[in-house]
Amino acid sequence: MHSxxxxxxxxxxxxxxxxxxxxxxxxxxAYAFNTEESAFSFPLQGFTLHWFADAFARQDIFxxxxxxxxxxAEATALALVLGTLAALALSRRDFCGKNGITLLLxxxxxxxxxxxxxxLLNAFKVAALEPGMLTIVVGHATFCVVIVYNNVVAxxxxxxxxxxxxxxxxxxxxxQSFRHxxxxxxxxxxxxGGMLAFALSFDEIIVTTFTAGHEVTLPIWMxxxxxxxxxxxxxxxxxxxxxxxxxxxxxxxWYLTRDTTDTAGSGK
Amino acid sequence: xxxxxxxxxxxxxxxxxxxRVSALLYRRTTLALLLxxxxxxxxxxxxxxxxxxxxIAQSFYTFDDFSMQVTPEWTLANYRALLxxxxxxxxxxxxxxxxxxSAMSALLAFPLAYYMARYAKGSEKAFFYVAVxxxxxxxxxxKVYAWTVLLAKGGISWWLIDKLGLTPLxxxxxxxxxxxxxxxxxxxxxxxxxxxxxxxxxxxxxxxAALERIPDNLLAASSDLGARPWQTFVHIILPxxxxxxxxxxxxxxxxxxxxxxxPQLIGPSGFYIGNMVYSMQGSVGNMPMAAAFTVVPxxxxxxxxxxxxxxxxxxxx
Numbered sequence: 386m387h388s389x390x391x392x393x394x395x396x397x398x399x400x401x402x403x404x405x406x407x408x409x410x411x412x413x414x415a416y417a418f419n420t421e422e423s424a425f426s427f428p429l430q431g432f433t434l435h436w437f438a439d440a441f442a443r444q445d446i447f448x449x450x451x452x453x454x455x456x457x458a459e460a461t462a463l464a465l466v467l468g469t470l471a472a473l474a475l476s477r478r479d480f481c482g483k484n485g486i487t488l489l490l491x492x493x494x495x496x497x498x499x500x501x502x503x504x505l506l507n508a509f510k511v512a513a514l515e516p517g518m519l520t521i522v523v524g525h526a527t528f529c530v531v532i533v534y535n536n537v538v539a540x541x542x543x544x545x546x547x548x549x550x551x552x553x554x555x556x557x558x559x560x561q562s563f564r565h566x567x568x569x570x571x572x573x574x575x576x577x578g579g580m581l582a583f584a585l586s587f588d589e590i591i592v593t594t595f596t597a598g599h600e601v602t603l604p605i606w607m608x609x610x611x612x613x614x615x616x617x618x619x620x621x622x623x624x625x626x627x628x629x630x631x632x633x634x635x636x637x638x639w640y641l642t643r644d645t646t647d648t649a650g651s652g653k
Numbered sequence: 654x655x656x657x658x659x660x661x662x663x664x665x666x667x668x669x670x671x672x673r674v675s676a677l678l679y680r681r682t683t684l685a686l687l688l689x690x691x692x693x694x695x696x697x698x699x700x701x702x703x704x705x706x707x708x709i710a711q712s713f714y715t716f717d718d719f720s721m722q723v724t725p726e727w728t729l730a731n732y733r734a735l736l737x738x739x740x741x742x743x744x745x746x747x748x749x750x751x752x753x754x755s756a757m758s759a760l761l762a763f764p765l766a767y768y769m770a771r772y773a774k775g776s777e778k779a780f781f782y783v784a785v786x787x788x789x790x791x792x793x794x795x796k797v798y799a800w801t802v803l804l805a806k807g808g809i810s811w812w813l814i815d816k817l818g819l820t821p822l823x824x825x826x827x828x829x830x831x832x833x834x835x836x837x838x839x840x841x842x843x844x845x846x847x848x849x850x851x852x853x854x855x856x857x858x859x860x861x862a863a864l865e866r867i868p869d870n871l872l873a874a875s876s877d878l879g880a881r882p883w884q885t886f887v888h889i890i891l892p893x894x895x896x897x898x899x900x901x902x903x904x905x906x907x908x909x910x911x912x913x914x915x916p917q918l919i920g921p922s923g924f925y926i927g928n929m930v931y932s933m934q935g936s937v938g939n940m941p942m943a944a945a946f947t948v949v950p951x952x953x954x955x956x957x958x959x960x961x962x963x964x965x966x967x968x969x970x
Contacts, residue, residue: 391768391772395764395767395768395772396768396772398764398765398768399764399765399767399768399769399772399773399781402761402762402764402765402853402857403765403781403784403785405761405850405853406784406785406788406850406853406854407784407787407788409796409799409800409802409803409850410788410791410795410796410799412799412802412803412809413795413798413799413802416802425802425805425806425807425808425809426807426808428812466692467692467693467696468693470689470690470692470693471689471690471693473689474686474689474690474693477682477686478682478686480686486690486693486694486697489697489698489701489702490693490697492701493701495903495907495954495958496907496911496950496951496954497907497908497910497911497912497927497950497954498911499911499912499913499927499930499931499947499950500705500708500911500947500950500951501701503708503930503934503943503944503947504701504704504705504707504708504947505700505704506934507704507707507708507711507934507940507944508700508703508704508707508708510940511707523700526696527696527697527700527701530693530696530697553679558671558672558675558676559675559678559679559685560671560674560675561675581790584790585790588792588793588794588795590793590794590914591911591912591913591914594931595934604792604794607794607795607798608794608914611798611801611918620798621802624792624795624798624799627792627794627795628791628792628795631790631791631792632787632791635786635787635790636783636787639782639783639786643779
């Protein structure tokens with residue numbers, strides 16, 4: 386099979402598929418430099434950097450970015466703690482209800498975001514909790530846990546038990562073994578999982594629209610913007626920046642885990 | 654030999670508190686497990702599952718149309734209302750779109766996944782992997798926005814159709830009932846295409862993973878036994894790719910079922926389940942009816958997952 390020459394039609398289809406996946410993203414990059422103000426005519430009208438200056442001068446954009454960064458940082462921190470604890474517990478041994486717990490962790494991303502969103506909103510109402518920063522973070526942490534969990538559990542599976550036994554035989558207690566043996570070998574998977582969780586939280590929109598209250602995250606700012614034809618150039622610039630910002634952690638996560646069998650980011 | 658025996662009176666090496674706790678946790682693995690599991694279980698059991706169950710309970714509550722109040726009186730009225738022609742229409746519209754999107758994604762994803770799994774090697778493989786992963790993780794909203802730009806009047810899609818001389822075909826397609834519309838961005842075809850684009854990477858990677866697992870010697874055996882390449886493809890490769898396709902379709906199906914932003918921005922008017930849930934809880938304030946609507950995708954996905962489990966799709970996730 387592998388000794389055969391690659392059929393050119395298949396190669397064409399594969400590269401064509403990749404082109405299809407990237408074309409709309411490149412279009413946004415091109416339009417961010419377009420001189421036209423309120424329409425999307427093609428071919429493009431001319432080249433300008435003017436809209437970048439406009440976008441950076443806008444206080445509402447700056448505020449939305451601040452909110453999104455704060456939410457993503459807090460949700461990621463929570464997800465790292467909860468995801469690692471769950472991975473340590475569930476990778477140890479089989480016990481009654483283990484499959485149920487695994488399913489529970491996956492559920493927030495297996496079910497459509499709208500279900501998680503409205504369920505949380507409803508619960509916050511029942512608990513008389515005013516939607517705001519806290520509720521956004523709670524929502525984001527819920528679906529970020531599984532990302533960290535997947536990364537850590539895959540790494541733990543490859544960590545030989547004999548390594549921990551050796552550490553204990555040499556006189557370390559469980560805490561010392563965790564700090565000096567387990568944690569260092571988890572480090573890259575934690576970093577990768579954390580970066581993916583951050584990227585996921587940074588541009589989440591569906592759950593956020595339900596739990597945000599009056600807070601405006603960057604995706605909510607963008608969604609509001611789509612109904613405003615006059616602000617098109619600034620929206621293009623922000624869209625391009627969002628794309629660039631989320632690409633970095635994803636590439637980083639891939640790079641950190643590229644040599645392993647369980648590369649980070651294969652599932653969202 | 655005497656040094657091997659430790660007498661009970663010999664002093665323990667170190668008996669700090671940490672060491673004693675550590676020893677206790679080492680002996681009592683269930684206690685250690687419980688301590689590790691408590692925080693995530695509290696979060697997922699109370700916050701997440703609690704919210705889901707509260708929501709489902711809400712779907713049985715009574716909503717008074719006149720006072721706009723919700724009272725905790727048990728009723729099946731919300732579920733009966735789901736069967737109204739208008740609501741049933743919404744459910745069918747959403748489900749048929751989800752199925753069509755899943756089928757088209759599988760068709761488009763297959764060649765790419767096949768090339769990735771069987772032909773690309775070394776750096777080309779890594780390149781493909783990153784090139785599929787990046788659009789998958791890239792901002793959902795920006796991708797949808799990009800398509801509103803692409804499909805906009807006078808935008809790139811128009812220019813491209815014109816340059817390729819496809820305008821007659823394009824105009825004919827827009828006249829088709831159920832697919833067409835006044836423009837691409839208000840047609841069902843446009844909406845379908847955007848859905849396919851957004852969820853396509855979720856289909857590629859599971860299929861690639863399933864194809865990757867086919868052992869080379871199985872294909873060699875097939876050709877040794879006289880099968881032509883297409884026979885090997887139909888009888889060996891395709892059946893073994895099925896779990897990957899099913900795993901991918903879990904994502905494409907579930908994500909389309911719950912989406913409310915694409916139907917809002919692209920395509921003709923007419924609600925999807927997601928829009929209904931959103932407007933019921935928001936502008937209408939009828940949380941019980943919104944809850945009843947969310948039970949529909951939960952049940953559908955439950956059924957889908959049960960069917961998928963039989964094909965072994967979960968090993969391909």
